[in-house]
């Protein structure tokens with residue numbers, strides 16, 4: 595515990611670059627037990643300090659993910675958390691209606707970006723996804 599997998603670190607570098615977040619100092623910790631994470635009932639969560647541009651991203655061990663509507667997706671979870679940093683200046687503590695809406699937008703953007711990397715218009719993903727319910731999106735990602 596306390597560090598990221600090799601694959602996770604590589605994905606972090608790749609997406610920091612894609613999203614223009616290279617100047618952030620980000621500590622990634624993955625394969626965590628839910629008890630050791632900064633939020634409950636999430637696949638990933640982030641704590642950040644906006645003024646000094648540092649962050650700690652935590653990602654759950656998929657073994658604890660359980661049987662949920664959308665399957666565990668490490669890369670999408672990571673991109674979701676990185677987008678929180680990208681949008682940090684407009685604020686995203688899941689409190690007000692606006693902030694919940696920002697959170698939902700982040701999730702849709704994360705999925706779109708990861709899909710754009712994995713698939714082309716000619717070869718779309720095999721399954722079509724349902725947009726998540728607001729409550730569920732809060733449940734799945736921090």
Ligand SMILES: [Zn+2]
Pocket residue numbers: 674678697700735736
């Ligand atoms: Zn989120």
